[in-house]
Structures are given as structure tokens and as C-alpha cells.
Amino acid sequence: MDNWIKKDLKYIWHPYTQMKDCRRFPPILIERAKGAKLYDDKGNFYYDTISSWWCNVHGHNHPRIKKAIKQQLDNLEHVLFAGFTHKSAILLAEKLVSITPGNLKRVFFSDNGSTAVETALKMSFQYWQNTGRRKKTKFVSLDRGYHGDTVGAMSISGVDLFNEVFSPLFFSSFKAPAPYCYLCPEGKSISDCNIDCIKSLETLLKKKNNEIAAVILEPLIMAAGGMIIYPGEYLKRVAELAGRYNVHLILDEVATGFGRTGKMFACEHVNAKPDFICLSKGITSGYLPLGATLTTEKIYRAFYADYEEKKTFFHGHTYTANPVSSAAAVASLSVFEEEGTLSRIGKLIPVFHSYLERFRGLSIVGDVRYMGMIGAIELVKDKITKKPFALKERIGLRIYEEGLKRKLILRPLGNIIYLNLPLCISKAELKFILEETFQIINSFDNSICV
Numbered sequence: 001m002d003n004w005i006k007k008d009l010k011y012i013w014h015p016y017t018q019m020k021d022c023r024r025f026p027p028i029l030i031e032r033a034k035g036a037k038l039y040d041d042k043g044n045f046y047y048d049t050i051s052s053w054w055c056n057v058h059g060h061n062h063p064r065i066k067k068a069i070k071q072q073l074d075n076l077e078h079v080l081f082a083g084f085t086h087k088s089a090i091l092l093a094e095k096l097v098s099i100t101p102g103n104l105k106r107v108f109f110s111d112n113g114s115t116a117v118e119t120a121l122k123m124s125f126q127y128w129q130n131t132g133r134r135k136k137t138k139f140v141s142l143d144r145g146y147h148g149d150t151v152g153a154m155s156i157s158g159v160d161l162f163n164e165v166f167s168p169l170f171f172s173s174f175k176a177p178a179p180y181c182y183l184c185p186e187g188k189s190i191s192d193c194n195i196d197c198i199k200s201l202e203t204l205l206k207k208k209n210n211e212i213a214a215v216i217l218e219p220l221i222m223a224a225g226g227m228i229i230y231p232g233e234y235l236k237r238v239a240e241l242a243g244r245y246n247v248h249l250i251l252d253e254v255a256t257g258f259g260r261t262g263k264m265f266a267c268e269h270v271n272a273k274p275d276f277i278c279l280s281k282g283i284t285s286g287y288l289p290l291g292a293t294l295t296t297e298k299i300y301r302a303f304y305a306d307y308e309e310k311k312t313f314f315h316g317h318t319y320t321a322n323p324v325s326s327a328a329a330v331a332s333l334s335v336f337e338e339e340g341t342l343s344r345i346g347k348l349i350p351v352f353h354s355y356l357e358r359f360r361g362l363s364i365v366g367d368v369r370y371m372g373m374i375g376a377i378e379l380v381k382d383k384i385t386k387k388p389f390a391l392k393e394r395i396g397l398r399i400y401e402e403g404l405k406r407k408l409i410l411r412p413l414g415n416i417i418y419l420n421l422p423l424c425i426s427k428a429e430l431k432f433i434l435e436e437t438f439q440i441i442n443s444f445d446n447s448i449c450v
């Protein structure tokens, strides 16, 4: 083990990592990156097949974004955002309002995805307090949904492996079953699906809407829950129900925003109009941290009052609307236009998806799902009974290890292997990645699993 890694393991505690695993799988030292490739200190490269945790959009080391960051740094690196403002935040807010769907007219900045979610929760909660409907204090979210790692965001998340141990800390909320088609909670198949899994959510809203502030969910793709891709009809109906029962609709587009699904935002696929949208991850093309929560003028107005009325939104984060992050985000949005990113990937997506269909034939592949530049392969011990691999088999980790040998980062979500490709990927790179992934999964047969 070289000295850098020794020091890393001496001083650093990595996120989402069982540090004991690092003895066998020490972290890889990355020194530079370009486009979709990451280069380590020995000159090896890896395809950034999960976009550096779903953040990178236009590729690493993009000249346009780099230039914007440098220019911003020459003028202003940071300033407090109460009582002061700056042009990059103003430009970005204007742009976000113009590209987000529906009636979202106000932008509240923060610095990551969890804070973008916390902001929406607190705003929704306080909206009902400010408008005299004091009992509307609860949230509804989905099993297997993921909204961040702060305690509030965890309270409305449902990925048990991550959060179980913290559950005594959570505020109480309502949970509805996830529209997880592969393991359909109603025991149906796609052909006879009538979105019956929405019934318990509907009943809940019908009975308890007096207590409910908002419904929060990830539109179309439940990302950390296992890249669960669900029918647009489900989202459409949730939006209708939220409207009918007078609860806010919060769409967490932290993972799905900025082109991942083939459109700028996932909710555009079904024309859902949220009361809040939460953005982060791809907002700066993965260059710097930034979060944003957009809401409607109606909600904003419920906070607009004389100071002594105590309607102010007393919430903020120190690095809110950081100028360098904001400049990177403005540049990233310009690149979408200049490079015609969405129409370019529009041509790649069918190639990607039809190749993924081939994975269905493999013996340990239970399900294949895809949307936009995201594709997921759910591995099972038994294809017929859908019996999963046991945790201790570490099937995901073993595939990850194999992936690294073949220049891929197949960091799994449990037994789900996925690709979340940067939008800059070329057709040749895409083919290489898919071909290698196929070979790797093919090389794992039930027989060699303990």
C-alpha cells in the first residue's frame, strides 16, 4: 500500500463505507479527470460510470465551466447572502425559474441535496402555520424513498439499510408503499397494472389530509432505493391526489434533475406541477456543492408580512448561494444550450436501452430497468422465485471489484448494479461500458456464489 493510501486510512473516515472493507479495497487515488474518465496516480483510467455520485453532467474538466469558475474567483469567492446578493445567484435564479416546470417562481438556495429537502419540508410546514391550518404538520413519503442524510430528511426516507439504526430519532410521518414494479406490492404484472399500489396513499390522503402538509417523492426514479423506475401514471395520480386533497407536492429532483432522464427534469415526462422542487447534485454539473428549492408565488406570499407577525422563514445555510458554485451552475446550464446536450443524448438513449435489454437473458439478472441515461440491473439468486442474494454474499461488492479491473465503477446499491452515465458520454464509450458490464455479470453464475 503506498504512502498516500496509508495516510488516507490513518486520518480519513469515508462516507457510506465500512472502513474494515478498506483493508481489502483501499480507496483509489484520483489525480485528474477529463470528460467521462478519471485517472489515478499510476496513470490508469476509470470510466465515471456513475457520474461521481450522480453529479457530473457535461464531463470533467470542461473548459466552459472551468472558465466561469475562474472568472468568478477573480472577483468574489463568497459573501453572506442575507442583506447582500451577487450577480451569479441572480442569473441562476432567473434561469432556474425559466426552465423548471409549472408555477415555480421563487428560488431558495442552500448547499446540498439534504438541505434542499429540509428547506422544502420546513417551508411547507410553516406555510400551513402561517395560513392558520395548524394541524397540517405531517408528511407522506414512500417506502424505499431517499431524501438525504440529515435527521429531517432521514425521517421521510425509507431505505432501511441506511436508516434503521437512527429510527428512534425520526419525527413521525406517513409512509406509502413504493411503486416497485419488479416486486409489485399488489402482486400484479405490467400488463394488468392499474396503478393499484396507489390505493393506500389515496386512502391516507382522503382520511388524514387535515393533518398532512405535503407528499414528498422522487419523480419517476427512486434512485438510492435501488434505481426503482416506476410508471409515469403513478406520479401523475399522486399530483392529482395532492391537488384534490390540498396537500403540497414536493418533488425531490436532486438525483433526476438536469438531464438524467432525457428531459431537463423528470416531472416534465408527465407534466406534473409541484409546489416545491428540490435540486442539487447535477446543478453545477458536479463541480461544486449547491442546493436549490423552488416554490410558487402563492407559498412565498404566505411568508411575506410585517416582521412582528412572525411569518419570516428563519432558515438558512452558511454557504447558501456560494458565488463560485452559482457561476458553475450558470455555466453548466449554458452548456446544455450550446452543446445541445439533451438532443445529443436523445440519440444515444435508444442505443443504451436496447443494449440493456440483452441483460435480461443472464441467469442472475432478475430485472432490467432504464430511463434516460440511467440503467439498473437487479441481481437475484433465483430468477423464478426472485429470491435475492443474501447480504453476506456481497455480490454487489464482487462485481464492483471486477468492474474496477475493467475500467468501470459499478458501485452497487445492494444487489442492484447500475449505470448513471455522464451526459457527455460518447457512443463508443457507451458501447465499451455496456459490453464490459455484460461480460462481468455474465461471468458470475449462481454456481460460483457461496
Ligand SMILES: *Cc1c(COP(=O)(O)O)cnc(C)c1O
Pocket: 112, 113, 114, 115, 117, 146, 147, 148, 149, 218, 223, 224, 252, 253, 254, 255, 256, 280, 281
Ligand atoms: C443524493 C440525494 C439527496 C441528498 O443529497 P446530498 O447532497 O447528498 O445531501 C436527496 N435526495 C435525493 C433524491 C438524492 O438522490
